[in-house]
Amino acid sequence: MNLFLSTLILFISTILLVFFLKKNKILIQWKNRKNDKRRIKIEDALKYLYNCEYNKLTCSLNSIAGSLSITSNEAANLIKILEEMGMIATAGESFILTAEGKRYALRVIRTHRLWEKYLADETSISETDWHSLAEIKEHKITSEEAENLSAQIGNPLFDPHGDPIPTAEGIIPRRKGIPLTQLEKGDFGKIVHLEDEPSAIYQQLVAEGLYIGQQVKLIDKNNERLHFEANNESCFLAPSFAKNVTVEMLPDLSLVKKSFKRLSDLKLGEKGVVVGISKACRGKQRRRLLDLGLVPGSVVKAEIKSVGGDPTGFNIRGALIAIRKKQSDQIFIKNESE
Amino acid sequence: MKNRENILNKANELRWEIGESLHDNLLESIYKFATEISSRVIAVDVSKKSKSFDSKLDQILTSSKFGFPIMFLLLALVFWLTIEGANIPSSLLSSFLIDSIYPQLKTFSSNIGLPFWVDGILIDGCYLAMAWVIAVMLPPMAIFFPLFTLLEDFGYLPRVAFNMDFLFKRAGAHGKQALTMAMGFGCNAAAVISTRIIDSPRERLIAIITNNFSLCNGRWPMQILIATIFIGALAPSHLAGLFSAAAVVGITLLGILLALLVSWSLSKTILKGEASAFSLELPPYRPPRILKTLYTSLIDRTIFVLWRAVVFAVPAGAMIWLVSNITFEGLSIAEWFINWANPFGLLIGLNGVILLAYIIAIPANEIVLPTILMLTVLVAGTPEIGAGSGVMFELDSAAATANVLSLGEWSLLTGVSIMLFSLMHNPCSTTIYTIYKETGSVKWTFVAAVLPLLIGFVFCFFLAQIWRLFG
Amino acid sequence: MNLNRLTHAGNQCENCPAHNIPNLKKLGINMDKVDQVIALAGNPNTGKSTVFNNLTGLKQHTGNWPGKTVTRAEGTFEYNTKRFKIVDLPGTYSLLSTSTDEEIARDFILFGQPDVTVIVADSTRLERNLNLTLQVLEITDRAILCLNLMDEAARHRISIDTKQLSKELGIPVIEAEARQKKGMNELLQSIDEIISGRYKCKPFRMNKLSPQIEHSLKQLEVLIKKEFPNMPNSRWVALRLLEGDQKIIDSIRSGEIGLIHSYNQNDLSNNIYEKNTV
Numbered sequence A: 001m002n003l004f005l006s007t008l009i010l011f012i013s014t015i016l017l018v019f020f021l022k023k024n025k026i027l028i029q030w031k032n033r034k035n036d037k038r039r040i041k042i043e044d045a046l047k048y049l050y051n052c053e054y055n056k057l058t059c060s061l062n063s064i065a066g067s068l069s070i071t072s073n074e075a076a077n078l079i080k081i082l083e084e085m086g087m088i089a090t091a092g093e094s095f096i097l098t099a100e101g102k103r104y105a106l107r108v109i110r111t112h113r114l115w116e117k118y119l120a121d122e123t124s125i126s127e128t129d130w131h132s133l134a135e136i137k138e139h140k141i142t143s144e145e146a147e148n149l150s151a152q153i154g155n156p157l158f159d160p161h162g163d164p165i166p167t168a169e170g171i172i173p174r175r176k177g178i179p180l181t182q183l184e185k186g187d188f189g190k191i192v193h194l195e196d197e198p199s200a201i202y203q204q205l206v207a208e209g210l211y212i213g214q215q216v217k218l219i220d221k222n223n224e225r226l227h228f229e230a231n232n233e234s235c236f237l238a239p240s241f242a243k244n245v246t247v248e249m250l251p252d253l254s255l256v257k258k259s260f261k262r263l264s265d266l267k268l269g270e271k272g273v274v275v276g277i278s279k280a281c282r283g284k285q286r287r288r289l290l291d292l293g294l295v296p297g298s299v300v301k302a303e304i305k306s307v308g309g310d311p312t313g314f315n316i317r318g319a320l321i322a323i324r325k326k327q328s329d330q331i332f333i334k335n336e337s338e
Numbered sequence B: 001m002k003n004r005e006n007i008l009n010k011a012n013e014l015r016w017e018i019g020e021s022l023h024d025n026l027l028e029s030i031y032k033f034a035t036e037i038s039s040r041v042i043a044v045d046v047s048k049k050s051k052s053f054d055s056k057l058d059q060i061l062t063s064s065k066f067g068f069p070i071m072f073l074l075l076a077l078v079f080w081l082t083i084e085g086a087n088i089p090s091s092l093l094s095s096f097l098i099d100s101i102y103p104q105l106k107t108f109s110s111n112i113g114l115p116f117w118v119d120g121i122l123i124d125g126c127y128l129a130m131a132w133v134i135a136v137m138l139p140p141m142a143i144f145f146p147l148f149t150l151l152e153d154f155g156y157l158p159r160v161a162f163n164m165d166f167l168f169k170r171a172g173a174h175g176k177q178a179l180t181m182a183m184g185f186g187c188n189a190a191a192v193i194s195t196r197i198i199d200s201p202r203e204r205l206i207a208i209i210t211n212n213f214s215l216c217n218g219r220w221p222m223q224i225l226i227a228t229i230f231i232g233a234l235a236p237s238h239l240a241g242l243f244s245a246a247a248v249v250g251i252t253l254l255g256i257l258l259a260l261l262v263s264w265s266l267s268k269t270i271l272k273g274e275a276s277a278f279s280l281e282l283p284p285y286r287p288p289r290i291l292k293t294l295y296t297s298l299i300d301r302t303i304f305v306l307w308r309a310v311v312f313a314v315p316a317g318a319m320i321w322l323v324s325n326i327t328f329e330g331l332s333i334a335e336w337f338i339n340w341a342n343p344f345g346l347l348i349g350l351n352g353v354i355l356l357a358y359i360i361a362i363p364a365n366e367i368v369l370p371t372i373l374m375l376t377v378l379v380a381g382t383p384e385i386g387a388g389s390g391v392m393f394e395l396d397s398a399a400a401t402a403n404v405l406s407l408g409e410w411s412l413l414t415g416v417s418i419m420l421f422s423l424m425h426n427p428c429s430t431t432i433y434t435i436y437k438e439t440g441s442v443k444w445t446f447v448a449a450v451l452p453l454l455i456g457f458v459f460c461f462f463l464a465q466i467w468r469l470f471g
Numbered sequence C: 001m002n003l004n005r006l007t008h009a010g011n012q013c014e015n016c017p018a019h020n021i022p023n024l025k026k027l028g029i030n031m032d033k034v035d036q037v038i039a040l041a042g043n044p045n046t047g048k049s050t051v052f053n054n055l056t057g058l059k060q061h062t063g064n065w066p067g068k069t070v071t072r073a074e075g076t077f078e079y080n081t082k083r084f085k086i087v088d089l090p091g092t093y094s095l096l097s098t099s100t101d102e103e104i105a106r107d108f109i110l111f112g113q114p115d116v117t118v119i120v121a122d123s124t125r126l127e128r129n130l131n132l133t134l135q136v137l138e139i140t141d142r143a144i145l146c147l148n149l150m151d152e153a154a155r156h157r158i159s160i161d162t163k164q165l166s167k168e169l170g171i172p173v174i175e176a177e178a179r180q181k182k183g184m185n186e187l188l189q190s191i192d193e194i195i196s197g198r199y200k201c202k203p204f205r206m207n208k209l210s211p212q213i214e215h216s217l218k219q220l221e222v223l224i225k226k227e228f229p230n231m232p233n234s235r236w237v238a239l240r241l242l243e244g245d246q247k248i249i250d251s252i253r254s255g256e257i258g259l260i261h262s263y264n265q266n267d268l269s270n271n272i273y274e275k276n277t278v
C-alpha cells in the first residue's frame, strides 16, 4: 500500500514537473517570438533606409510603411523606437541613418547577401527563391555565424545579383554602372546588376534569361519597350522592367562577340574552342570546370554520349571528361577556324 | 599585429578593385604556361593506333544499344563465375574444418577434461563460428574480389557511372554516386568515406544514406549461397548456376533501383533540391596486370575482409553459445526470443532465428549466415547436432547448409525474403559509426540507419502477404 | 593482344634490379624517429598510391578511376640509413579551389612542410598535369616531378623530353612505371640528392599573370615581405589573399604562416612539421 502510494506521488510530481518546465519554456519561446518580430521589423526598416540612401532617394513615413507593409501608425511607432535607439535622426520630412544605424543596416545586408551567395553557389535551390530565403535568414544568424559562412564560401565580394557585399567592418564600394534604359541605340553593355526587388519584376528578368556578366546590345527603344539582343537572342522589356537592370557600358566593341555556340551544340566528333563560361555558372561548379581545363583557348571535342544521351564525354586537353548538358549549356565556344 | 591587419585590409581593398574574375584569369594564365612548356617537350606520333582502339571501345560500352546489356552481362558473368567456382573449394573447406578438425577438437577437450561450458563457448561457439565464416565466405570472396578488381583496374567503373548518370540526375542525385555505390559493393563503410568525391553537401548526404543498398562484402556470400540453395534448386541442375547468378544480379539491380528511388524521394522531401553540376574524368583504359591483380586482391582484400569477419565471428560465436545454453524456466534465452519474435518474423516472410541473427550480427554483416546456421543447429537442432555431429558434415557445403536450413523449416519464401532483407536492413555498426563521423549529425545517422530497415520490413511484409495469398 | 604482352613483360620484371632496390627498407606504418617527410601530390588517378605502396610496402587501395584516395595516408621507409615518412595525398586537379580533398592536399604541402614534394604526373596527359605542377611549384621550392605511366605513354606513342622539361621547371624529372616498380630507385636517389643539398631546385614561378593581377600582387607582396621576411612563397600567399582564402587569412592573423621558411636558408624543417600538423 505504502509502496503503491509513494510510487503514485512520485509519478504525479514528475508529470507536473515536466509540464511546468515545458510550459515555462513555451512561455519564454513565445516572448522571444514577439521580441523577434519587433527586431525583424527594426532590421527591415534600417535596411530600407540604407537602400534609400545608397540609391540617393528620400524616404518618408509612408514609403517606410509601404515597403514593410505596415500601417503608417505602426511605422511612426517604429520610427520612434529607432530614434530612441539612436539609429536614425530626423531631417525635416525625411530620415537619415546615424553611424550606428548604418553599421547595423550593413550588417543585416551583409548577412542577406552572403546567404544569397551561399544559396547560389553551394545549393541547387532555384534562383527565384534566393532572395526570399535570404530575407528570412538575415534575421536569424548571429554575426559570428555570418563570418563563418563567409569563410566557408571563400569570402565573396559580390552577391549573385552583382551587389557588393559589405565587409564585416561595414565598408562597401559605390556602385558602378547605369540602368539599361540609359543605353542608346547600338550601344553595347555588360549586365552588372539585376535588382531583386520587387520579385515579380526580378522573376521576369530571370525568365528572359538575363544574368550578370551577359553582354547586351540595344537595338531599339521607345516609351513602351526596349528591344535588345542578349546572346544573339532578341529580348523585349518594358522600361519599368529594364530600369531594374544595371549595365556597364562597353566601349571596346572588339570585346563583344555577337553570338556564341555552346559546348552542348557540338555533335559527336566535332571540335570547338572555348571562349568562356557563362556567369550563371558559379562557385564551386565554375572553379571545377576551370580546373578541368575549360579555359578560353582550350580545344574541346565531343567524343561519346552516355546511354541515356545526357552526359557527354568531351576530350579536354587530353582527358575525357563527362559533363551534363546543364553545364555544357553554360560554356561558350567558337569554331576552331575563327 | 597591426601590420598583419594592414595586410588583410589591403588585400580586401585590392579585391574590390579586381572584382570576381581573378580565378578565371589565373587559371587561364596557368594553362597558358602549361601549354607553352608542354609544346616544347612533348612529341606525339600521330599515326597512333591504340588510341582509336580506346575510343572505339568507349563508343560500344556507352552506346544506347549495348551499354546496359553489356553491363548486365558483365555483372552476371562475375556472379556466375563466383557461384560455379566457389562450390567445390567451399565444400572442401567445410569438410576439413568441420568434418575433421571439429570432432578432433571435441575429443581433445573431453580428454583433457575441460568443463562443459569452456568447451561449449570455445569449440561449439567460437571455433564453429569461425569455421563457418571461413568455409562460407572465403571461396566466393577469393573469386569475386579479383574479378571486380580487374574490372576496376581496366577502367570500366567510371563508364558505368557515366552511363547511369541520367538516372541519377533524374533522381536529383550526383552522377558520382554510382562510383560510391560501386565502392559499396566492396564495403559500405569505405564507400561512405569515398562520398567525399561529391562536392555538393545535399547530394553527398543522399549518397551516404542510400549507400547501404549496395550489397557489401559481408552480404555477397550469403546472397550467393541462398540463391544457390533456393533458386538454383528450381532449375535443372546444369542451369542451376545460371539461375542463381540471375537471382543475385536481380537483387543487385533491385538495390540500385531502390537507391535511385530513395534518392528521388529524399530530394523531393527532406533533402529538397535539383541535381547540381557533375563532371567526371573518364580515365583511359589501362590493360590490367592479371596475375598481379589476382594475387594482390586475394592477399590484401580477401584476407583483410576475412580477418575482420573472423574477429567479429569469434565473440559472436561465444555469445550464440551462451544465449542458446543459458536457460530460464526451461528454455534458453535464444528460444525465448525466437518464440517471441517468430510471429513477427513470419509476418515478413522470415522467422525468429533470422531476426535474432540480425541482432547478434549488427557489428558485422559477415556473420549473419553463420549465426543463423549455428542458432538453427543449437536451438532447433536434433540432439546429435547439438552434441556436435550430424547434418553439417556432409560433403557438399551448399547441401549441408540446405540441410540445416530445412531443419529450421525454411521455405522458398524464407529464402527470397532473407535475400531481400539482407539487401534492406540497417548498415553494420562500423558503417553507422563512419556515417556519424562523416556527417557529424545524429539525425542523419539515425535516418541512414533506420530508413533501410523500415523499407525492408514493409517490402518483406507485402511480399509475404502476396506470396501466401497466391502460393 | 596488347594485354598479354604487358602481363608478360611485367612477369619478366620480377627479376629485374628495380624490383629489389638496394638500400631500401620498407617499414610500413612504423613511425619511430623519422628524419624526413615526403609528400606525394598529383592529379587524380596518376599512380600516387601505387608509388606509395612500392616504397612503404603498405597496401593502399588503388584503382583506375579518379578519387580512389580521399584521405591522406602515411607510411615510412628507410633509404640510405635515413628514415622517411611519406604521405599519400588525395589526387586534385588544382590547389586553388575549396573542396575538402584539395584542402587536405594544399594544407599538407603548405603547412605540413614536407622536405620534398613528389608530384606524380600522368605522362599521357602531361599538359593538364602541369596545371597542378605549376601550382605546387608556387608553394614549395623542393619538388620532384615523377612522370608515371611511361608504359602507357609509349603505348600511345607519346614521347617526352625529360631533360628539357627538367630545365624548364627547375626540378628533377624522373620517368617511372610505378605498377611495374620501375623508376623507384631513381626517384629515391633524386629525393636523396635534394635533401642532401646536392641538387638545388630553382622552381619555375609564373611571373607574368595579367597586368591587373600583377599590380595588386606586387603591392600586397611588399607588405607581406615586410611582416614575414623569411617567407619563401610570399607571392603565392598574396595570391591566396586576393582569392579570400580563409585558412591563409587566419594564419596571417595568428602569425603561424611566418613559421614557414625557405629550405635554402636553413634546414630545421622537421620541428616545424611537428608543430603544425598532428
Ligand SMILES: Nc1nc2c(ncn2[C@@H]2O[C@H](COP(=O)(O)OP(=O)(O)OP(=O)(O)O)[C@@H](O)[C@H]2O)c(=O)[nH]1
Pocket: B152, B153, B286, B287, C042, C043, C044, C045, C046, C047, C048, C049, C050, C051, C061, C062, C063, C064, C065, C066, C067, C068, C069, C070, C090, C091, C092, C148, C149, C150, C151, C152, C176, C177, C178, C179, C180
Ligand atoms: N599501366 C600502368 N598503370 C599504372 C601505373 N601506375 C599505376 N597504374 C595504375 O593506375 C591506376 C591508378 O593508380 P592509383 O595509385 O590508384 O592512383 P592515385 O594517383 O593514387 O589515384 P587517386 O587516389 O584517385 O588520386 C591503378 O589501376 C594502377 O594500377 C603504371 O606505371 N603503368
Ligand SMILES: [Mg+2]
Pocket: C048, C049, C050, C061, C062, C068, C069, C088, C091
Ligand atoms: Mg590514391
